[in-house]
Amino acid sequence: MNNGEKKKIRIKIAGNVFTVLSSEDDDRTYAMAETVDRRIKEICRTARTSVTGAAMLSALNYCDELNTMERDTLSLKKQLSAYLEEIKKLGDENETLRAEIVRLRADAEIYRRRLREQSSPSDEPVSAPARPVRRALSSSESEEAAEEENNE
Numbered sequence: 001m002n003n004g005e006k007k008k009i010r011i012k013i014a015g016n017v018f019t020v021l022s023s024e025d026d027d028r029t030y031a032m033a034e035t036v037d038r039r040i041k042e043i044c045r046t047a048r049t050s051v052t053g054a055a056m057l058s059a060l061n062y063c064d065e066l067n068t069m070e071r072d073t074l075s076l077k078k079q080l081s082a083y084l085e086e087i088k089k090l091g092d093e094n095e096t097l098r099a100e101i102v103r104l105r106a107d108a109e110i111y112r113r114r115l116r117e118q119s120s121p122s123d124e125p126v127s128a129p130a131r132p133v134r135r136a137l138s139s140s141e142s143e144e145a146a147e148e149e150n151n152e
Helices: 026-047 051-119 139-151
Strands: 007-013 016-022
Touching (some): 016 026
16 A cells, blocks of 8 residues: 555554554554564563563664664665766776777778788789899808809
8 A cells, every 4th residue: 555545553562552554555564563572572581671671672773773774775875876986987988998999990991901002913014123133142152152253
């Protein structure tokens, strides 16, 4: 019945009957009452106190749990906020890198085209070198060549 409409529900806690107004499901309200009843009975057994004292201790325990949960929730919200900020930064970096990839691919295509143009066979015949190509001679080959020249 979560539409905001409240209805009366009778619950029993520590032997006392209460009528509460609740917009929750009856089953949920009964489950909460059973949890409180169980906790009060447990405190009465272990602390050897009255039902009123156990109710006060139970209320303090619930307040402490609530404060701890609120503190943990705040911490988790801060952590989530930091994670979301990091995700945003990574998204921005990703976009920058994608743009860089596009630019590099375009550059690579330009270089490929230039390379193809340079290496494609030309219509002009390749001319022979102007003078014969000589290889470097070792010192013994140089001496033999000099001797042959002198003998001629």
